[in-house]
Each structure stands twice: as C-alpha cells, then as structure tokens.
Amino acid sequence: MGGDSQHPLGVPSGGGAGVAGARTGSERSGVNALDRWLARRIMQEAGNPPLRFALWDGQDAWSPEAEPAGRIVVRDRGALWAIVRSPELGFGDCYSAGRIEIEGDLIDVLYRAYRAMEDKASSSFKKSILGRLPRAGKNTPGGSRKHIHHHYDLGNDFYRLWLDKRMVYTCAYYENAEATLEEAQEAKMHHVCRKVRLEPGQQVVEAGCGWGSLALHMARHYGVRVRAFNISHEQVAYAKEQAERSGLASQVEFIEDDYRNISGKYDAFVSVGMLEHVGPDHYETLGEVIARSLKEDGLGIVHSVGRSRPSAVNAWLEQRIFPGSYPPSLREMMSIFEGNQFSIIDIENLRLHYAKTLMEWLERFDANVSTVRKWYDEAFVRAWRLYLGGCSAAFLSSSIQLFQVVFTHRCHNRIAHTREHLYRRAANGADWSFN
Amino acid sequence: MGGDSQHPLGVPSGGGAGVAGARTGSERSGVNALDRWLARRIMQEAGNPPLRFALWDGQDAWSPEAEPAGRIVVRDRGALWAIVRSPELGFGDCYSAGRIEIEGDLIDVLYRAYRAMEDKASSSFKKSILGRLPRAGKNTPGGSRKHIHHHYDLGNDFYRLWLDKRMVYTCAYYENAEATLEEAQEAKMHHVCRKVRLEPGQQVVEAGCGWGSLALHMARHYGVRVRAFNISHEQVAYAKEQAERSGLASQVEFIEDDYRNISGKYDAFVSVGMLEHVGPDHYETLGEVIARSLKEDGLGIVHSVGRSRPSAVNAWLEQRIFPGSYPPSLREMMSIFEGNQFSIIDIENLRLHYAKTLMEWLERFDANVSTVRKWYDEAFVRAWRLYLGGCSAAFLSSSIQLFQVVFTHRCHNRIAHTREHLYRRAANGADWSFN
Numbered sequence A, B: 001m002g003g004d005s006q007h008p009l010g011v012p013s014g015g016g017a018g019v020a021g022a023r024t025g026s027e028r029s030g031v032n033a034l035d036r037w038l039a040r041r042i043m044q045e046a047g048n049p050p051l052r053f054a055l056w057d058g059q060d061a062w063s064p065e066a067e068p069a070g071r072i073v074v075r076d077r078g079a080l081w082a083i084v085r086s087p088e089l090g091f092g093d094c095y096s097a098g099r100i101e102i103e104g105d106l107i108d109v110l111y112r113a114y115r116a117m118e119d120k121a122s123s124s125f126k127k128s129i130l131g132r133l134p135r136a137g138k139n140t141p142g143g144s145r146k147h148i149h150h151h152y153d154l155g156n157d158f159y160r161l162w163l164d165k166r167m168v169y170t171c172a173y174y175e176n177a178e179a180t181l182e183e184a185q186e187a188k189m190h191h192v193c194r195k196v197r198l199e200p201g202q203q204v205v206e207a208g209c210g211w212g213s214l215a216l217h218m219a220r221h222y223g224v225r226v227r228a229f230n231i232s233h234e235q236v237a238y239a240k241e242q243a244e245r246s247g248l249a250s251q252v253e254f255i256e257d258d259y260r261n262i263s264g265k266y267d268a269f270v271s272v273g274m275l276e277h278v279g280p281d282h283y284e285t286l287g288e289v290i291a292r293s294l295k296e297d298g299l300g301i302v303h304s305v306g307r308s309r310p311s312a313v314n315a316w317l318e319q320r321i322f323p324g325s326y327p328p329s330l331r332e333m334m335s336i337f338e339g340n341q342f343s344i345i346d347i348e349n350l351r352l353h354y355a356k357t358l359m360e361w362l363e364r365f366d367a368n369v370s371t372v373r374k375w376y377d378e379a380f381v382r383a384w385r386l387y388l389g390g391c392s393a394a395f396l397s398s399s400i401q402l403f404q405v406v407f408t409h410r411c412h413n414r415i416a417h418t419r420e421h422l423y424r425r426a427a428n429g430a431d432w433s434f435n
Helices: A002-006 A033-045 A077-085 A087-096 A106-119 A124-130 A141-152 A156-160 A181-195 A213-222 A233-245 A280-293 A315-321 A330-340 A351-367 A369-375 A378-396 B002-006 B033-045 B077-085 B087-096 B106-119 B124-130 B141-152 B156-160 B181-195 B213-222 B233-245 B280-293 B315-321 B330-340 B351-367 B369-375 B378-396
Strands: A052-054 A060-062 A071-074 A100-103 A203-207 A225-230 A252-256 A266-272 A294-306 A342-349 A401-409 B052-054 B060-062 B071-074 B100-103 B203-207 B225-230 B252-256 B266-272 B294-306 B342-349 B401-409
Touching: A033 A052, A033 A060, A033 A077, A071 A077, A071 A106, A077 A087, A087 A100, A087 A315, A087 A378, A100 A106, A106 A351, A106 A378, A156 A233, A156 A369, A181 A213, A181 A294, A181 A351, A181 A401, A203 A213, A203 A280, A213 A225, A213 A233, A213 A252, A213 A266, A225 A233, A233 A252, A266 A280, A280 A294, A280 A330, A280 A342, A294 A330, A315 A378, A330 A342, A330 A401, A330 B330, A342 B401, A351 A369, A351 A378, A351 A401, A369 A378, A401 B342, B033 B052, B033 B060, B033 B077, B071 B077, B071 B106, B077 B087, B087 B100, B087 B315, B087 B378, B100 B106, B106 B351, B106 B378, B156 B233, B156 B369, B181 B213, B181 B294, B181 B351, B181 B401, B203 B213, B203 B280, B213 B225, B213 B233, B213 B252, B213 B266, B225 B233, B233 B252, B266 B280, B280 B294, B280 B330, B280 B342, B294 B330, B315 B378, B330 B342, B330 B401, B351 B369, B351 B378, B351 B401, B369 B378
Parallel strands: A052 A071, A203 A225, A203 A266, A225 A252, A266 A294, B052 B071, B203 B225, B203 B266, B225 B252, B266 B294
Antiparallel strands: A052 A060, A071 A100, A294 A401, A342 A401, A342 B342, B052 B060, B071 B100, B294 B401, B342 B401
C-alpha cells in the first residue's frame, strides 16, 4: 500500500496500487467483449441480483429480468478486474475511491446484492473466483490493541457527529417503530440490565465498554458498582471524563486494559459489542475469564454480531474497517460456554434492530457529511458510507445476526422462571418512561 | 438379558444376570474391608455428595462432612460391584430390583448426587471406572419405531394415571408458582403457539405429536390446520379418537409415520419433545426436512431436552427407559440449523420448569401407585420412580436443560421485532385466562 498507509482507513486514492495496478486510462478506451463478459459473469456469480450493472461507456453490460432496484456503475477496467480478483476488497476499495458508483438507495441496492449472494446456495462466487479468505489478524493482547486503535481511536469528535448523545456504538433496541435512536439506545441498555437482573449494591464487570455509556447507565439507574475494561485509549479517556462530569466516578471505574486481565468476583458479567473483536481462537480463554470472574449466583450477557453459519468475514470490512473482527455463529460462540459448564438461559436475535440502528447512523452521518469532509477526504466519506449502509443491508439480508446470550453458572437455580420481567414497564429504572 | 427381556422396562428381577452375576447370599455374609473401601471410593468418584452410604450390615461405610441429606443403602455385594462396573446402569438396575435403597426425599438425594458429580470438574468418575458409554442405538426409521414403541406404547391407561388430563408428556410452563400442572401444560401450549405466531387458516406440521394434545390445542385456539406425525401406534390411535370426540377431525390429521416422510409446505413447523429421540447423526436430515417443509415466511420451533455441553447419556436411562435417546448441547443442535441457513430468532431454557413438571408427575404417580402395582411388578414401579425423580433431579442440578429454539428461513424479515407479544395476556386464545 506504500504511501497510502497513512490514510485513516487505508483507503487508496484513485490510482492506488492497492486497488488495481493497471488503471491505464481505460475509461477513455472502449468497452470490449471481454469486459462485458466479465460484468455478466460477476453478476451471475453474485446470484443475479435485481440490479443493472454498467461499465465506463455508460451502457448496461447486464440487466436483470426482475424490476431493477438500482444500478452499479464500474468506471474503469482496473476496477472491473479488482472485483474479479477480490470481489469484496476490490468492490469496497474501488467504491471508496469513486471508481465504482451505486445509483439508487445505497442500503437497498446492497441489500439486493447480499440477498442474491446468500440465496445462491452453493456460494460458488467466493469459492470459484476468490477461494477462502485469509483469517483475521491474531487478537493477542498486542494485536488486539493495534486493531482496536485502528477503528475506535479515529477521534471522539468524529463519532459524536452521528452517534446518539450517549455515544453508544452498538445495536439499539427499538421497542416500537416510533422510538428515536436516543430512546432505542436507552431501551437497549435497560434491556441488557434487566437480562442480568441488576440490583443496587451489586458489583458488575464490563468487558469492552466503548465510551462508557452502559457502565454509567448501570450505575445511574441500577445503583451498581462497575469496573469497565477497554483497550481504546481515547474511549477510556472520554468515559472517565463522563464519569467525573456525571458524579459517578466513585461508582464506575474505567480501566484501560485487556479483558484477559479482568480480576475479582462479580454479580454480573456484561459484554456488549466486544466479542466481534475477540476471535474464535480466544473464546475458551474468554470463557475462563468469565468463569473465574462471575460469582456462583451471577448472571452474564454477551451481546455480539454473529452469523447463521460460520463464514469468512467480508474482506474489505475486515481489512479496511474492523481489522481482526469475526462475527461467530452460535455454534462457534458455544466454545465460550460449553467448555466452562455455563447454562445458557436465553438467546435473542436483534438483527433487524441493528439494521435500523445503522440506517439511523447513516442518516446522521449524511446530515453531518460537510463536517466530515473538513476532516477527511472523499475516499474516507465514501468508505464510511459503504460500511454503514453495507452493514445495515447485511443485517437486513440476514448475512449477519445480532445475538444477546444470557447465561449463568451451571447450578444457579435462583434465576427468573420466565422472561416476563423483561417486558414489565418501569420495574427498574423508574425514571425511564417513554412510550 | 435372557428371560428378563419380556419385562416392559427390561428390568431384571432380584438375581438377574443383567445386574450382578454373583449374588451369592452376600447380604448374610459380613462386610469386609474391601467392601468398605469400594463404598468410599464410589462416593469419592461421585464428588463426595452430602449423603451417607451404607452397606448390607446396616452401617455407614461413608458419611459426608456436610449435613447429610439422605442415605443410600446397598443391600448386597453384587449390587456394590454392579455400581463399580457400570455406575449408572448398575445403580439404576439394582435400585429397580430393590437391591439399593434411597432413604430421604428421592429427588433431593438424587439432586445432591448429580450436583456433586457435575461439580467434580474432571468427571473422573466416568472416565476411570466406566470409560466412555456406548452411543445410543441407531435411529433409522426402523430403529426409531422400535425405540419409540418401547416407551410410548406401554399403554395409554398407564400414562393417564399421572399425566394431566390432556396427556401432555413434555415440559410444562409455569407462569407463576401457583399454577397447577393442567394450567402449566395449557400455558406451555400457548407459549409454543405464540412463539410461532399462529394465525387462523394457517397450515402447521408437527413432528412427534405425542397423544395429540398440542395439535388439537393449535386447531382449537388458533384456528389452524395441522398435520401431526408420530410413529407410536398407540399414541396416534388415541389422538385420532380425541380429534373425533372434540369435533376437530376435519382440522387435524394424525399420521402414523416418520418425520422423514413429512411432505407439503407449512406456515409453521412445530416439534415438542421429539428431538431427544432423533439422534445427532440425523440432525442435518431433520434440518433438510424442515427446510423443504417451511414456507419462506414460516416460523419453526424445536423444543427439546438438551445439555450444557455434549455428554454421554445416562446408561440406565438410555438402556431401560428411553432407548435411542440423546439430549444435545446447543452446539450440537446447531447442526439442524446452520447447514440449512436458518436464522435463530430466540432460545429459551426452561430447565426448572421441567424439574417442577417431573415433581408433579412423580406425585401423581405415587398417588396412583396402587393401580400401577396391579398392572406391573415392583421393579417397574421402582424403575419408574427412579426415572421421574432422577430426571427432576437432573434438571435441578443442571445436568440437563430444556431448550425451546425458534427459527425462520434466513431472509424472513416480517418477524416480531420484540418478544413482548409472548407476555401479552389474551392476545390469542381469548378463552384462556387463568391468573
């Protein structure tokens, strides 16, 4: 990538070697039969999504039998070959660089594409053209720190532009269709707290605490003491400041350290949006950390992006946005629990909630895009829009899921017999009453 | 087992070769140092449960440091060796034959024993004395029919003695502590129906329908048409009679056939208490059956006894009570879903509900034991009490779990966004209103 590595997302500019070595002014050259054949082949391998596919002469090289929902335009031959060589990485990089355009609603177009690709039973697209993707980088303590720094230390100001006011960067929970993002993030935090049945005076440990919103919420609304771990320096600094400002610093301790270094015994173990960065090789270790940290009658929750079946991570997302990330299937997640004799109490899939959360983030991002453009270049803006829109589409097409897994030690019998308490209004957090 | 094979449970009588080849009047002989050493060794290997362990001289060969919750009495040397040779099978058979006694509350004593065994981290009990248990018999269509006949065709009159009036032979759902068994079984059926969001006019397929209670319930309360499969001849005959009697024969079709022969397309796939009899080797096949039977926007539920981690089945239970049975861990269950690209929506663990259900069954069994004794011998009565009490204890000690797994095809997006509808009273089934 050479000089491009300075870019915050590693996004190569127009002619970057990272995308397509030979961009030889082909946009001015004509489109030939091979180009059109490749375009048709790409769409066939993608399961024939209901989209038009045009090349740099402006003509559709492929159009669907069904009513098209939008159009993909490849602006030069190098971009076409980049898709052939590495469909996910090539598409993402060339879109970021403005060498591929998406006409129509971004999320809808990507949803149609993902859905068609998933529908294509044999998934021959990846198998024939691409082969198996390399696995994510090693999430050793040192590797994790580098990976987390890449994404989460982009700058709090950037995230403040489009997240809710509490800076919650995980799936919200929409109790009804009218809920705003702020309300849905508040509801998500209550949902998590109710699932582990927090009570005043309890000790809670949080693994991967983001900007600290959930830790502060637990302390504020449930009267618990929290030790919250995170390896992102910027996030921890922000969270500590929030704790001071809200007078909760005596209840909430933010610790810039790896989840593997959690010590002590707790009534609840909470992890929302960290598992994606842990990697399957470390699930047993995570399970051991939880097993030694959770009191005998404690409850735990792991909230994570997941899959319906084990699959390779989208190469572009993994290399440009979330290095080291891996969303596991439930079978894979069980490595955390089965080896450590936990009893799974409850699993809920909130994938459509994350699709909606991401739509709202993208809307807010777009509303503030002029500010983003002052700080970053256009490739960053396009990459970020592709990431937010693409993830929303991936949740809509069920390419990815969102699992909340509640568990306890094997022999803990003083658990709630039903889940009705989760749906009882104002049971906890009396100051929480939007409708 | 020779002549003992005629017994409905295969329970050998007092001196049966199946239990202990050499029962040479040792109850009259004294207890020697080796006997006492074996007794202590057995209790050590079982994780030192808080129970006394006495031999045929009436003396405790082992007593716990903690307050004992009850006492196990081994009445002859052959029974002691039967436990050493095959802890689960030997104990179960000798208890059934009256050669082992349990003093104290049956469920509580077994709970203490199971809990201690599970606590013993290395599980060296099974490893050192027993080795790995043989796997369950093959559940091919022919094998399944034989296995199901063994248990479910014991006679409807027998089950009528101690099940609820609707003959529901699966985990009930206690919405509150005061609910009766009848109410809890009714509530379970509503809980299942709400989870798959039944609507009038829909087509439902049920795999493993027992005596037909759920199929009739769905037709009666939700106005759906049901095709219900079961390979137990006696159960299907009973279910057909119930359909006729209740005027639901035009809505519910009971079919004496294997789940593998399910045909047609359905809005809901329902299976309550069948998976235990399917066997992991056939989970992918089951998944394929569901995948081809469920409409694109259909919902499915699989309700099954499970485990926190893969483990060998209790040898006595597998050989005497439920041949071919195997309760899977969630990881193992995922073979049904992940290969067929289902999206898991919701998993709920109801293990404490099954513990309570089994307690109620045992109470009803005991209240009617004089009738059972007219039909079967004492070994049958004892075996059945050990089975009901032992399973209740196994759920209490978390040795086994009860999972309800709700799922849908990958791309079905018109699903309920929250689970609040499950806890809304009288949303469906207006005639259902106990409190």
